[in-house]
Amino acid sequence: MKTLTKLICSLLLASGFVQAQTIITGKVVNYKNKAVSGAELYLDSTATQVTTNKSGEYTLVVPENVKTLKVHSNKYGWLSSAFAKETKMDFMYLDTASATDKSLTPPNGLKPEKDKTTVSYRTIYDMMRGRIAGVTVQQDNTIIIRGINSIRNNSEPLFIVDGNVVTSIDFIVPNEVLSINVLKDAEASIYGSRGASGVIVIKLKK
Missing domain, CATH: 2.60.40.1120 (Carboxypeptidase-like, regulatory domain)
Structure with a gap:
């Protein structure tokens, strides 16, 4: 009887645990x-x-x-x-080596390793805000690339981190960033319609 009671209790506990997952x-x-x-x-x-x-x-x-x-x-x-x-x-995983290679020496972007104040930024949005030409980072952390000829120019850009498409860059710690590059128009066309609002290419330190 005691064994049966223990078994029932175990099943109930397991059931409650599974429901939380x-x-x-x-x-x-x-x-x-x-x-x-x-x-x-x-x-x-x-x-x-x-x-x-x-x-x-x-x-x-x-x-x-x-x-x-x-x-x-x-x-x-x-x-x-x-x-x-x-x-x-x-x-x-997407084959975006060409865009990733460009991020090593970004013509329009950011190379934090040359900035000794990088570690003082709390988020990647703080690090980007006001520091990349043509990029607006709003107070709610929405990112808009200015000057894009698209009906979607109020949409957020496509994010590429180490060659991979990600839905958010919230997880990135500022001092882990090697470079940030901004692609738009012809440069972003390799991503098709997904790059219509521009592309933010981020390379992390190894």
């Missing part, structure tokens, strides 16, 4: 839509020890209050996406 599945592929195996999943900035299988697939238990899912591949680098309690999230 989300089980998520997904797949990680490269720019050729080929599976990326061995990529590790992160919850915010915490490693989970969960990696993708040979098919690029993963299953992950996500606790409450997690805001970001990240993927790291030794070959392809980082991907990040905001988490809104989805039960399926796929990630794709």
Whole structure:
């Protein structure tokens, strides 16, 4: 009887614990839509020890209050996406080497390693605000690239971090930034319609 009671209590506790979590599945592929195996999943900035299988697939238990899912591949680098309690999230690495190479010596951007005050900025938005020609960072941290001939010129630009498309740059710590480059018009055309509002290319220190 005592054993049965313990079992029931354990099941109830487990049930309550599971309800506070989300089980998520997904797949990680490269720019050729080929599976990326061995990529590790992160919850915010915490490693989970969960990696993708040979098919690029993963299953992950996500606790409450997690805001970001990240993927790291030794070959392809980082991907990040905001988490809104989805039960399926796929990630794709893009082949953006040409844009990333440009970020090393940005014609219109920022190279923080030459700025000794970089560590004083609390967020990447503070670091960018008023310091990159043609870029407006509003009080709510919305970024607008000025001078773009597009009906979407009030939309935020596309964000590329270390060659990967990300939905947000909130996770970036200012002193981790190697360079920031701004692409627009013809330069941003390699990204198609997604680059219509410009592209912010960020390279992080290794």
